[in-house]
Amino acid sequence: MNFDFIEDQYLLRDSVRAFLADHWDTKKLRAAGGRFSADLWQGLTGLGLQTLLVPEQHDGSGLGLVDSVLAFEEFGRALVPGPVRDTILISEVIARFGTPAQCAALLPAIAAGTARVAFAHAEPGAGHRTEPTGVTATSDGSAWRLHGRKILVPAADAATVLAISARLPDGRAALFLCDLPAQGVTLTRNIAVDADSMPCRVDLNAAPAAVLGVDALSRLLETSAIAAAAEMIGIAGAALDLAVAYAKQRTQFDRPIGSFQAIKHRCADMLVALEAARPSAYYAAWAATEDAPDQPLAVSVAKAAAGDACRFVCNECLQIHGGVGFTWEFDVHLYMKRGKFLEYSFGDATWHRERVAALVLPARAA
Amino acid sequence: MDFRYSPEEEGFRSAIRDWLHANLPPGWGTTFREPEDEAARFAFRLDWEHKLHAAGWSGVAWPREHGGRGATLVEQAILQEELARANAPESVNIIGRNLTAPTLMEHGTAAQKQRFLPKILSSEEIWCQGFSEPNSGSDLASARCRATIDGDHFLINGQKIWTSFAQYAHWCFVLARTNPTAPKHHGLSFILVDMRSPGITIRPLVQITGDTEFSEVFFDDVRVPRENLVGGLDRGWRIAMTTLTYERGPEEALPRQVRFRRDLDAILERAAATRSDGSRVADDAAIRQKLAASYIDLELMRLGGLRSFSRVIKGETIGPEASLNKLYWSHMYQRMTEVAMEVEGSSGALLPGDADAPLDGALPYKFLQSRAMTIYSGSSEIQRNIIAERVLGLPR
Numbered sequence: 001m002n003f004d005f006i007e008d009q010y011l012l013r014d015s016v017r018a019f020l021a022d023h024w025d026t027k028k029l030r031a032a033g034g035r036f037s038a039d040l041w042q043g044l045t046g047l048g049l050q051t052l053l054v055p056e057q058h059d060g061s062g063l064g065l066v067d068s069v070l071a072f073e074e075f076g077r078a079l080v081p082g083p084v085r086d087t088i089l090i091s092e093v094i095a096r097f098g099t100p101a102q103c104a105a106l107l108p109a110i111a112a113g114t115a116r117v118a119f120a121h122a123e124p125g126a127g128h129r130t131e132p133t134g135v136t137a138t139s140d141g142s143a144w145r146l147h148g149r150k151i152l153v154p155a156a157d158a159a160t161v162l163a164i165s166a167r168l169p170d171g172r173a174a175l176f177l178c179d180l181p182a183q184g185v186t187l188t189r190n191i192a193v194d195a196d197s198m199p200c201r202v203d204l205n206a207a208p209a210a211v212l213g214v215d216a217l218s219r220l221l222e223t224s225a226i227a228a229a230a231e232m233i234g235i236a237g238a239a240l241d242l243a244v245a246y247a248k249q250r251t252q253f254d255r256p257i258g259s260f261q262a263i264k265h266r267c268a269d270m271l272v273a274l275e276a277a278r279p280s281a282y283y284a285a286w287a288a289t290e291d292a293p294d295q296p297l298a299v300s301v302a303k304a305a306a307g308d309a310c311r312f313v314c315n316e317c318l319q320i321h322g323g324v325g326f327t328w329e330f331d332v333h334l335y336m337k338r339g340k341f342l343e344y345s346f347g348d349a350t351w352h353r354e355r356v357a358a359l360v361l362p363a364r365a366a
Numbered sequence: 367m368d369f370r371y372s373p374e375e376e377g378f379r380s381a382i383r384d385w386l387h388a389n390l391p392p393g394w395g396t397t398f399r400e401p402e403d404e405a406a407r408f409a410f411r412l413d414w415e416h417k418l419h420a421a422g423w424s425g426v427a428w429p430r431e432h433g434g435r436g437a438t439l440v441e442q443a444i445l446q447e448e449l450a451r452a453n454a455p456e457s458v459n460i461i462g463r464n465l466t467a468p469t470l471m472e473h474g475t476a477a478q479k480q481r482f483l484p485k486i487l488s489s490e491e492i493w494c495q496g497f498s499e500p501n502s503g504s505d506l507a508s509a510r511c512r513a514t515i516d517g518d519h520f521l522i523n524g525q526k527i528w529t530s531f532a533q534y535a536h537w538c539f540v541l542a543r544t545n546p547t548a549p550k551h552h553g554l555s556f557i558l559v560d561m562r563s564p565g566i567t568i569r570p571l572v573q574i575t576g577d578t579e580f581s582e583v584f585f586d587d588v589r590v591p592r593e594n595l596v597g598g599l600d601r602g603w604r605i606a607m608t609t610l611t612y613e614r615g616p617e618e619a620l621p622r623q624v625r626f627r628r629d630l631d632a633i634l635e636r637a638a639a640t641r642s643d644g645s646r647v648a649d650d651a652a653i654r655q656k657l658a659a660s661y662i663d664l665e666l667m668r669l670g671g672l673r674s675f676s677r678v679i680k681g682e683t684i685g686p687e688a689s690l691n692k693l694y695w696s697h698m699y700q701r702m703t704e705v706a707m708e709v710e711g712s713s714g715a716l717l718p719g720d721a722d723a724p725l726d727g728a729l730p731y732k733f734l735q736s737r738a739m740t741i742y743s744g745s746s747e748i749q750r751n752i753i754a755e756r757v758l759g760l761p762r
Contacts, residue, residue, distance in 0.1 A: 001375070001440055002368050002670040004680070066367055244758050259761040261747075264754035268693070271753055276694050279669035280662075286367050301665045304658075314699075352653075353658035360661050361648045362638040 002281065005070065013070035019043055020078035026331045029079055034156035034195045037081075044084055045113030053092035058107035062093070065223060069285035072227045076234025079338050082154025082195050085231070086119040089223045090163045092241040093175065097216035102177070106161065118159035119224060120150040120202045121346075128344070128351040130221055131173050135204060144211055145184070147178060152341070156200035159186045164202075164209060165217050175217035176209035184208065189334040196339040222299045225346040226288055229281040229302040232310035232342050236274045239310075239335040239355070243267060245315040250322075263320060270313045277302075277309035297359050300352035307349040310339040371440070378441045380715070382448045385421055404578060408534050413491035414455040416682050425463060432471065432483045439679050446621035453628060458531060462486040462493035464618070466539055469609045473556075473597040482558070495584065496526040496540035496559070496648055497606065504748045506541070507550045507603060511585060512556055513542035515592070520544075520557060524563075528742070532568050532581035535561050539609070540585075545600045551557040552718075556602035558594040565589075575734045610611045611688060613743045619671035623664065626699055629732060630664055633657065633706045633724060640709060640724075647709050656705045663698040670694065686756040689749040696739035696746065703733035 005013075023043050032040075044050070052068045054060020061067075068088060074084060091110045094102055109115035123134040135148030146166050156162060162178045162185070178185065184207035190199040244267055247258030257263050284302035287295040314336040318325040325332045343349070371379070391398045401407045419423050427442035437445075457463070467486050470479055485491040485645040511524025522542055529538070538559045546555035560565075565588040570578035574746035597605040637648040637657055647653055670691060674684055706729035712734020716723035718731050742748045754760045 001371055001672070001676070001677070003669070003676040005367060118465070244760065247760060256761050258754075261751070264760050265747070265750040267758055267760060268750035268753035271758060272690050272694050274667045276670055279673045282367070282665055282673075285667050301662050304662055305666055315512065325634055350655065353655050355659040356661055357654035361451055361654070361657065 003282075005066075005282075007258070009067055009070060010333050012067065013074060015047055015075070016044075016049070016071050018075040018227040019047055020074060020080065024080060025077050026316070026334055028077070029081075029196055032081075032196075034081075034198055036198065040080070040118070041084070042113065044080075049084065050087055050113050051111040053095065054107045054111040055095050058095070058103060059111040060095075060107065064289035065092075065226060065285040066282075066289045069226065069230045069282055072230035073234035073237075073281070074137065076231030076338070076342075077238045079196060079235070079238075079334055082090075083116045083118045083156075083159050083182065085227050086116070086154065086159075086224075087117045088165070089220060089227055090117040090119060090161075092223065093163075093212065093216040094177075095212045096219065097175075097268070102210065102212070105295050106177075115161055116155070116159045116239060116318055117161045117163055118154040118156045118200075119220065120156060120162050120164040120249065121221075122152045124149060124151050128348050130347050130351070132165040132167055132181050133265065134267050135164065137166040137168055137174065137176060137209070137237050144176060144209045145205060145206040145255075146209050148204055150204070151197040152192060152345075154200075155198040157189070158198065162202065163212070164204070164207075165221075165362040166209075168214075169179040172284055173217055174214045175212040175220055177212055178207055178209040182207055183242050192341070194341040196334065197338060197341050199341075221346055222287055222295065225352075226281065226284045228342045229277075229284065229306035232306040232339055233274065233278050233281050235335050235339045235342070236270075236277075236306075236313040239314045239317040239332070239339075240267070240270050240274055242332065242335070243270065243313075243320045246321055256317045257320075266316050270316050273309040273312050277305040280305045297356060300347075300355045303347060304349040304352040304356070307343040307352075311343055311350060314339045369711060371444070374446060375438075375440055375526060376522045378437075379444045379448060382423065382445050383452075385423070385451045386448060386454060389417060389421070390454065402457065410457060410494070410658065411455045411458045412483045412489065415457065415459050419488050422491065424459075425467070425725075427621075428467070428483075428487065429471075430477065432467075433487045439675070441527075443620050443675060447624050448693050450621040450624035453625070458534065459489045459492055461495050461531065461535075462489075462537075465495060465609050465612050466537075468554075468612045469539070469560065469605060470596065471606050472608055475596075477593065478558070478596065491536040492531060492582075494529050494535035495559070495609075496529060496538045496542075498528045499525055500527050504745055506606070507539050507554065509543060510538065511542045511704060512546070513544050513590070515544075516589070519590050520590045520592060520595070521561065522557070522585040522590060524585050526583045526585075528571075528580050529583045530580045532561070532583050533570055533578075533664070538583070539562060539596070541602055541606050544602075548600060551603045551685075553600055553649045554602035554606070555599055555602065556595065556596045556605040557590055559588065559590050560587075563588045563590065566628075568579065574737065575731060611685070619667065619695060622695065623668045623671055625662055626667070626695075626702065628662060629706070629729065630702060633660070633702070633709055633729065636706070636724060636729075637709045639701060640711070642711055647711075651661075653705075653709065660702045660705050663701065667691075667695050667698060686752050689744070689752045692743065693746055693749040693753070696736075699739060700733075700736045703729060704732075704737045707733055 051060040052063050056062040094106050109250055138145050160180055164176045166176055168174050184205040186203040188201045190201050192199040247263050248256055273333050280302040284298040287298040318332045321332050323331045401410055425434045426437035426597050430436045499509050513520040513522045538561055540559050541554055542557055543553050544555040565586040567584040569582045571580055572578055640647045710724055713724055716727050718727040
């Protein structure tokens with residue numbers, strides 16, 4: 001029984017944190033203005049992050065989600081934008097479900113940092129459903145074509161490949177891969193809460209695609225929810241640090257506001273929410289790595305808990321800052337907005353609680 | 367990261383499971399009922415403590431020099447988990463075993479260890495805790511109960527309150543003021559008091575559940591030998607703080623989580639069995655959200671407990687972070703018992719003993735009991751101060 005990471009896993013986290021502290025602070029994020037940063041991408045490639053989930057036979061590190069989850073947390077803490085997370089996660093489903101030709105074509109390129117993959121999943125007017133309905137796949141017997149619209153695809157316009165969820169003619173949902181640029185694919189930036197995540201609208205008009213499968217989509221939705229949970233833990237950690245630092249330094253009534261119990265107790269509740277949610281993200285990563293039987297439950301627990309915690313901590317962080325927290329100049333909103341974006345990605349807390357209920361309540365009597 | 371137990375640990379688990387199966391009263395968990403009368407119930411539970419000790423399950427993780435088996439912390443946790451899973455009788459020796467004993471092991475003299483530890487291990491002597499006073503609750507360091515030196519004795523005068531098991535206890539550890547002129551944290555001493563001493567009056571207090579589990583204790587010129595002082599004159603605050611960390615530790619969170627899980631399972635089953643306006647309560651979208659929230663809350667408690675526990679196994683100390691666990695579980699369990707009552711609707715108001723009470727009113731009773739959780743062993747407000755000041759470093 002050991003619910004802790006091993007030395008190497010902490011070393012990876014430390015190296016990612018150190019790199020991001022030097023190369024991706026909020027000044028750089030603001031300067032990038034929602035544009036793709038080749039420097040950031042190359043730096044992360046230098047750390048080997050894109051190799052994490054690529055099998056060794058395809059020039060990767062052959063590691064698992066447990067080894068990667070602390071890196072995702074750091075991505076959240078430093079507000080790293082797409083397409084790094086999606087590229088890492090999609091490399092795993094290609095390795096698991098791709099044909100040998102797909103693996104050979106994509107995995108070494110991902111590991112080398114030359115392929116960038118974005119996951120196109122959300123659809124307009126689709127609520128929190130995780131099953132796509134608005135994008136359909138048709139086949140003429142030899143090739144697949146996709147039709148419809150995706151929204152809020154992080155960094156689609158910086159990607160070389162799109163992974164797209166779409167409905168098969170038999171009604172099931174599956175994952176497809178589409179090389180960019182492609183005829184029939186139009187990319188436009190969404191005007192959205194978190195512009196720094198580079199959200200794109202993707203219009204598919206008979207776009208050519210290769211199928212990766214139904215199970216590939218299920219897997220990617222689970223691992224994306226885990227990564228989003230870990231990122232939200234990182235965001236909440238950064239927002240709490242920001243709030244506590246401000247509460248120590250801001251003086252009113254001749255005292256630091258952090259000496260007032262109204263603020264102290266708020267900060268304590270923020271830490272409790274964050275630290276309660278944290279292990280659920282780690283456990284979900286372990287369950288997904290081991291394909292444990294309780295994996296769907298573990299994922300939903302983590303996504304719901306991290307979403308609720310992140311929202312709570314970010315909202316309170318803004319409140320503790322008072323008026324300046326509402327200004328563009330202070331960083332509070334950057335964390336709040338990324339948190340908001342992730343909170344509603346891959347099923348929000350309400351959606352995941354319903355899934356938990358369905359999994360743990362005794363089934364309806366026949 | 368690995369959530370499996372070793373073959374030796376699984377063997378230990380089977381051993382305690384088998385023993386429980388063979389030694390719990392027939393019909394335990396189904397038809398068997400503990401005595402309703404409180405004194406008879408105490409006697410029943412004390413008898414159970416003696417059985418545990420006779421079979422070698424008491425204080426398994428204590429060092430061998432103190433009569434323990436030197437079991438690992440993991441084995442200790444497995445034992446507690448299995449006791450909780452079997453819903454074994456509640457421990458009446460919990461204050462002695464979990465608070466007095468580790469405090470004495472850390473701060474007691476050789477003579478104190480030799481005198482007290484064996485009888486704690488065997489549950490021959492039951493302990494109670496003399497910390498809170500009517501005017502010293504959250505502000506514990508303001509305690510006014512006096513201990514004055516009279517030759518080779520202390521003379522204790524004052525009052526303690528919320529003293530669980532006082533009417534059954536043989537001994538009490540008392541936080542008493544030995545130096546009224548020193549700053550309040552520096553004038554207290556930690557003194558072991560024989561509850562059979564002349565001058566002690568115990569007045570049971572009726573709780574909101576109707577039980578009288580705790581009491582007021584009055585000390586009127588109670589003579590206590592000076593050798594019963596633990597850790598030096600006027601050094602009691604530090605000792606008391608050690609005691610409190612044992613009260614909030616992760617070893618305690620894991621089995622507690624197992625007990626909570628039994629309650630949640632019962633709530634989920636009741637939601638599936640209860641009908642409201644023609645459909646199952648378990649199919650109501652709003653109730654489903656609350657049930658799932660309780661499930662998630664409890665899973666977070668389990669995972670948080672495992673994580674803290676992993677740190678303890680590695681020899682790290684938990685310190686003020688223990689307040690995070692206590693603050694979390696006390697509030698989450700209160701929410702869970704509220705959901706339990708909501709699932710039942712009107713019948714949720716029926717208490718144990720009423721013929722129509724679902725599950726004999728167990729869950730509404732626990733709702734009432736749980737109101738104490740955010741107050742005892744440091745109120746939520748005190749826990750938040752500890753977290754803010756000692757974990758986050760906010761100014762006092």
